Amino acid sequence: MxxxxxxxxxxxxxxxxxxxxxxxxxxxxxxxxxxxxxxxxxxxxxxxxxxxxxxxxxxxxxxxxxLQREGFQLRENAARAMVGGALTEIGGSAFELGSNGQVEQQQTTDDHTTECLGTHARRRRRRNPQHQQAITDLAEKENQDRRERDHLMLAFEREKLAQDAMLRREELEVKREKMSLRAQESAREHDLELRKIDIKQDAHNSQVQIKLRELDILIKRMN
Structure with missing residues (x-):
């Protein structure tokens, strides 16, 4: 164009x-x-x-x-990484949460310690309570956000429904008033037509009476 x-x-x-x-x-x-x-x-x-x-x-x-997708991915990755005793790869290196709550690089165990822990023990390191608390807090925040969104949506729907109902009542009231005015106008027109008919009938009766009197006079004269 x-x-x-x-x-x-x-x-x-x-x-x-x-x-x-x-x-x-x-x-x-x-x-x-x-x-x-x-x-x-x-x-x-x-x-x-x-x-x-x-x-x-x-x-x-x-x-x-x-930004929304990145935020969802970031929270998902954080929740997935916090499951277990150590965070998964960050920048190519294994990290974990220390006792002070800071992210620290995971210490490599020596061969003797590795042998003592065993394969199954290495796979299932004991979860750090701070990890679990972080996951719980994240889940609580997501639930709270979802509840707030649901609450806002319900409040919005309720307000919209109330507004629609009020508008509908006003529309019906306007229609009712129009119909009432139309009925009143129709009644006035009907009364006016009846009065016109009565006037015409009275005029006709008067003319008939006059004509009858004239005929009576003529008849008397002829006698």
Whole structure:
């Protein structure tokens, strides 16, 4: 769309320059030409602004999604690494949580100690209570965050439902008032029509009475 409008404007400007060269004087735009040019410029600028805003929103959404995925992956890796007596590979080396809660490089045991521990014992090192507490805290935080999100969603749904119900009541009340006004107007029109009929009937009766009296007078004269 931008390309088409731009080409249209360029061709229009080239035509103006050609006319200027032929006449030897600047080509004055007619009001319609001025309106068309301004409209084309406005359309082009609006389209450019729309594309820029769309690209900005797309990039922002991608950044937010990437940060969210990285956060989930980080928590998942941390929880997985804390299972057991030592953290898994960090930067290519084995680390573990020390007694002071700091991450320390895992000490390599000598051959005698390794032989005494045995293969099964090496695989199932006794869990550090701080590791377990860290996992528990992480799980508690995730549960708390989920409960808060659920609470906010429920509160939002309740508020939305209440707003919808209130709007529905207002719409019904407006319809009821319109119907009542329409019924009142119809009743007034009905009463007016009845009065018109009564007036016509009275006028007709009066004319009949007058005619009857005239006939009575004529009959008396003939007698």
């Amino acid at each position: 931008i390309k088409y409008v731009t080409e249209l404007m360029d061709s229009y400007e080239r035509r103006q320059r050609e006319l200027d060269g032929e006449t030897g004087q600047e080509h004055d735009l007619t009001p319609i030409e001025e309106l068309v040019r301004n409209r084309l410029e406005e359309m082009t600028q609006n389209r450019r602004d729309f594309i820029l805003q769309k690209n900005a929103n797309t990039n922002k959404r991608r950044r937010e999604e990437g």
